[in-house]
Amino acid sequence: xxxxxxxxxxxxxxxxxxxxxxxxxxxxxxxxxxxxxxxxxxxxxxxxxxxxxxxxxxxxxxxxxxxxxxxxxxxxxxxxxxxxxxxxxxxxxxxxxxxxxxxxxxxxxxxxxxxxxxxxxxxxxxxxxxxxxxxxxxxxxxxxxxxxxxxxxxxxxxxxxxxxxxxxxxxxxxxxxxxxxxxxxxxxxxxxxxxxxxxxxxxxxxxxxxxxxxxxxxxxxxxxxxxxxxxxxxxxxxxxxxxxxxx
Amino acid sequence: xxxxxxxxxxxxxxxxxxxxxxxxxxxxxxxxxxxxxxxxxxxxxxxxxxxxxxxxxxxxxxxxxxxxxxxxxxxxxxxxxxxxxxxxxxxxxxxxxxxxxxxxxxxxxxxxxxxxxxxxxxxxxxxxxxxxxxxxxxxxxxxxxxxxxxxxxxxxxxxxxxxxxxxxxxxxxxxxxxxxxxxxxxxxxxxxxxxxxxxxxxxxxxxxxxxxxxxxxxxxxxxxxxxxxxxxxxxxxxxxxxxxxxxxxxxxxxxxxxxxxxxxxxxxxxxxxxxxxxxxxxxxxxxxxxxxxxxxxxxxxxxxxxxxxxxxxxxxxxxxxxxxxxxxxxxxxxxxxxxxxxxxxxxxxxxxxxxxxxxxxxxxxxxxxxxxxxxxxxxxxxxxxxxxxxxxxxxxxxxxxxxxxxxxxxxxxxxxxxxxxxxxxxxxxxxxxxxxxxxxxxxxxxxxxxxx
Amino acid sequence: xxxxxxxxxxxxxxxxxxxxxxxxxxxxxxxxxxxxxxxxxxxxxxxxxxxxxxxxxxxxxxxxxxxxxxxxxxxxxxxxxxxxxxxxxxxxxxxxxxxxxxxxxxxxxxxxxxxxxxxxxxxxxxxxxxxxxxxxxxxxxxxxxxxxxxxxxxxxxxxxxxxxxxxxxxxxxxxxxxxxxxxxxxxxxxxxxxxx
Numbered sequence: 099x100x101x102x103x104x105x106x107x108x109x110x111x112x113x114x115x116x117x118x119x120x121x122x123x124x125x126x127x128x129x130x131x132x133x134x135x136x137x138x139x140x141x142x143x144x145x146x147x148x149x150x151x152x153x154x155x156x157x158x159x160x161x162x163x164x165x166x167x168x169x170x171x172x173x174x175x176x177x178x179x180x181x182x183x184x185x186x187x188x189x190x191x192x193x194x195x196x197x198x199x200x201x202x203x204x205x206x207x208x209x210x211x212x213x214x215x216x217x218x219x220x221x222x223x224x225x226x227x228x229x230x231x232x233x234x235x236x237x238x239x240x241x242x243x244x245x246x247x248x249x250x251x252x253x254x255x256x257x258x259x260x261x262x263x264x265x266x267x268x269x270x271x272x273x274x275x276x277x278x279x280x281x282x283x284x285x286x287x288x289x290x291x292x293x294x295x296x297x298x299x300x301x302x303x304x305x306x307x308x309x310x311x312x313x314x315x316x317x318x319x320x321x322x323x324x325x326x327x328x329x330x331x332x333x334x335x336x337x338x339x340x341x342x343x344x345x
Numbered sequence: 346x347x348x349x350x351x352x353x354x355x356x357x358x359x360x361x362x363x364x365x366x367x368x369x370x371x372x373x374x375x376x377x378x379x380x381x382x383x384x385x386x387x388x389x390x391x392x393x394x395x396x397x398x399x400x401x402x403x404x405x406x407x408x409x410x411x412x413x414x415x416x417x418x419x420x421x422x423x424x425x426x427x428x429x430x431x432x433x434x435x436x437x438x439x440x441x442x443x444x445x446x447x448x449x450x451x452x453x454x455x456x457x458x459x460x461x462x463x464x465x466x467x468x469x470x471x472x473x474x475x476x477x478x479x480x481x482x483x484x485x486x487x488x489x490x491x492x493x494x495x496x497x498x499x500x501x502x503x504x505x506x507x508x509x510x511x512x513x514x515x516x517x518x519x520x521x522x523x524x525x526x527x528x529x530x531x532x533x534x535x536x537x538x539x540x541x542x543x544x545x546x547x548x549x550x551x552x553x554x555x556x557x558x559x560x561x562x563x564x565x566x567x568x569x570x571x572x573x574x575x576x577x578x579x580x581x582x583x584x585x586x587x588x589x590x591x592x593x594x595x596x597x598x599x600x601x602x603x604x605x606x607x608x609x610x611x612x613x614x615x616x617x618x619x620x621x622x623x624x625x626x627x628x629x630x631x632x633x634x635x636x637x638x639x640x641x642x643x644x645x646x647x648x649x650x651x652x653x654x655x656x657x658x659x660x661x662x663x664x665x666x667x668x669x670x671x672x673x674x675x676x677x678x679x680x681x682x683x684x685x686x687x688x689x690x691x692x693x694x695x696x697x698x699x700x701x702x703x704x705x706x707x708x709x710x711x712x713x714x715x716x717x718x719x720x721x722x723x724x725x726x727x728x729x730x731x732x733x734x735x736x737x738x739x740x741x742x743x744x745x746x747x748x749x750x751x752x753x754x755x756x757x758x759x760x761x762x763x764x765x766x767x768x769x770x771x772x773x774x775x776x777x778x779x780x781x782x783x784x785x786x787x788x789x790x791x792x793x794x795x796x797x
Numbered sequence: 798x799x800x801x802x803x804x805x806x807x808x809x810x811x812x813x814x815x816x817x818x819x820x821x822x823x824x825x826x827x828x829x830x831x832x833x834x835x836x837x838x839x840x841x842x843x844x845x846x847x848x849x850x851x852x853x854x855x856x857x858x859x860x861x862x863x864x865x866x867x868x869x870x871x872x873x874x875x876x877x878x879x880x881x882x883x884x885x886x887x888x889x890x891x892x893x894x895x896x897x898x899x900x901x902x903x904x905x906x907x908x909x910x911x912x913x914x915x916x917x918x919x920x921x922x923x924x925x926x927x928x929x930x931x932x933x934x935x936x937x938x939x940x941x942x943x944x945x946x947x948x949x950x951x952x953x954x955x956x957x958x959x960x961x962x963x964x965x966x967x968x969x970x971x972x973x974x975x976x977x978x979x980x981x982x983x984x985x986x987x988x989x990x991x992x993x
Contacts, residue, residue, distance in 0.1 A: 186417055498863055499861075
């Protein structure tokens with residue numbers, strides 16, 4: 099398992115953003131669903147080693163992120179796309195991706211090729227020399243994905259990765275996720291259930307800081323049969339589980 | 346690390362302020378002072394003092410760079426990367442600093458190259474230039490630390506204005522109240538400017554400043570490292586070491602500053618003082634061929650300095666030349682202004698640089714007054730302490746030379762009336778009276794009413 | 798024109814970090830007062846130091862005009878009035894504080910200089926960016942300091958002139974008026990509407 103979480107708790111003042119989460123995630127694409135404020139972003143930030151848990155055990159890629167040396171090793175093998183992507187407007191797309199390749203301590207000789215591949219995989223090869231300030235919202239999102247995958251991460255964490263992408267780009271992005279998931283662990287936090295259904299092999303549903311469902315997308319669909327509101331099977335399964343957890 | 350530096354070098358905003366700095370330097374006395382006379386010591390001190398202009402912008406550029414991650418909301422994304430955050434941020438700062446240092450070095454090269462074509466004596470003095478460079482790095486480091494620690498939109502303007510206020514404030518304290526701490530201002534001259542070329546330069550103050558600035562630099566970098574202490578024990582240790590070292594060095598500099606003594610030849614710091622420094626440097630003066638020969642140090646023999654000075658002195662002293670006791674020669678001397686001295690009598694002239702073909706109005710009044718008063722005060726007495734009778738005759742000399750006597754003060758009715766009476770005399774009568782009364786006049790025995 | 802709700806004005810001021818800005822301006826005035834013994838008399842340093850500190854206050858006022866909201870705020874009606882209220886309040890408060898700090902040493906000149914330098918900073922904020930609005934007034938003060946040093950003060954370096962010089966006062970007021978008009982109408986550059 100690339101991700102092992104036991105009893106994870108993270109509190110902000112009086113709010114328990116993550117209230118005891120247990121997860122085991124291996125290679126593949128793992129979807130993280132939940133309403134606003136469920137704790138998805140906080141969980142993802144913890145897995146990205148950006149935020150430290152208040153209690154609980156976390157093991158990432160077989161290493162303990164609480165130890166600074168092991169944390170450094172984790173970060174070399176990590177790709178992270180936060181929910182709100184910020185950037186230096188004066189950087190070009192290539193410089194932005196190269197910057198993060200260097201920050202991830204990739205061997206120097208590998209950087210140019212890795213940057214070119216990452217930009218090509220997200221369909222921005224024609225805009226590699228464009229300044230980030232000239233890009234549309236969707237292109238910026240793709241540039242953010244490029245920096246997350248430039249080091250061929252063993253653990254890829256994506257928070258709302260398809261925000262701003264058009265339907266065609268979302269289809270291409272799901273194919274990219276499936277391809278990466280064949281050899282790495284990808285954790286995708288999203289509101290779009292169709293992304294989960296199309297790309298994920300496992301799904302977890304969070305509510306009020308807890309995981310209330312873990313299983314395959316098929317099992318999520320099954321939970322919604324005859325129950326729940328929604329226009330699609332996954333949506334019905336999603337709302338059925340939430341209704342059950344709230345009652 | 347070199348890859349990061351390369352990206353930073355391409356995108357750092359520091360170069361954007363360099364044209365503005367060049368324009369400011371062009372408009373300030375630094376550029377105006379590139380006309381002869383060129384004194385190496387004076388010009389070297391000018392280069393170091395350019396930190397007054399460069400320091401605030403260096404601090405602001407560093408603060409802007411340091412606050413960039415927070416401003417662009419990149420902190421989370423960058424925190425997920427393995428690169429040492431202190432090293433990463435230092436790389437950005439080093440590039441920002443590098444631009445400012447390159448500008449300073451270019452400024453020094455240009456300014457001292459111009460000096461090399463104009464100077465008639467001596468060679469460059471590097472201590473003030475080095476002290477200025479270290480001051481610039483210190484200003485940049487201070488802005489860097491402030492930008493990291495004070496993560497608000499006000500960090501950059503505070504870095505800029507705060508740097509200027511500290512530089513100016515320290516200098517004001519030195520000038521207005523002789524506060525020892527003021528000596529550490531980058532603006533305080535490293536050498537006694539009055540004694541510039543007559544004595545071997547003492548680098549004591551420059552060395553003290555460098556020690557102090559290095560200490561503050563260590564403090565700033567230590568504070569910056571402390572900001573990242575949560576992520577890495579190595580950064581925490583480095584931050585603590587830098588803070589401790591910076592504090593120790595700064596405290597040492599403060600202690601040494603308390604022992605500094607300001608003299609006519611400059612500032613002496615016993616811990617750094619070399620007994621061989623400060624000795625008089627022999628030279629052969631260059632003299633004019635006027636009725637009263639005026640002699641200057643060869644370093645001042647550039648442009649029209651000698652011609653303007655000899656014309657000025659002869660114009661003022663003309664009516665009294667030839668009277669026994671009046672000077673047969675005027676000569677530059679590093680001491681404060683005083684009366685005629687020696688046998689044969691010589692009028693000492695304080696060194697000052699004449700830019701162009703005449704003195705600017707404000708210092709001209711003061712210099713003219715000193716020359717006129719020096720003819721009548723006793724030897725080794727400051728013209729400021731002239732008696733009313735002595736001032737009366739000085740006013741007469743200035744008026745006959747068509748100069749403004751307002752530099753002679755305080756003036757009252759009796760003094761101006763005495764000057765008018767003396768001017769009304771025939772030249773022979775004036776000479777006769779002075780011949781018999783000069784000694785009493787210089788002794789302070791006469792009043793304005795005694796002047797015919 | 799209906800008056801703006803007090804709550805709206807307060808929220809607007811908070812979004813501009815008004816409490817911090819006020820604290821910083823008070824601190825600058827306190828430093829100016831503490832440095833009083835060394836900021837009087839002839840000489841370039843005594844003359845430039847109060848100008849430098851006035852620049853600090855002007856830069857803080859201009860930096861506070863940066864909006865964190867950009868487009869959504871620009872689509873609202875009261876935004877210009879709120880900017881006007883904010884800047885006017887800051888200028889009045891800073892003028893009072895700096896004048897108090899310079900009591901006994903030409904406080905009217907302190908007010909005039911704050912007005913002119915703030916106008917310069919606000920114009921820079923409109924054209925370039927609010928956090929970088931300090932560049933022009935600081936560069937100008939450095940120029941004025943050089944003119945004081947060279948004993949060549951003129952209308953080009955009006956902040957160095959005494960308060961009795963009415964032309965300098967007019968220049969300062971024109972700058973302030975222009976700056977306030979620009980920031981009210983357009984806002985700081987980095988928070989202006991995004992061109993489509």
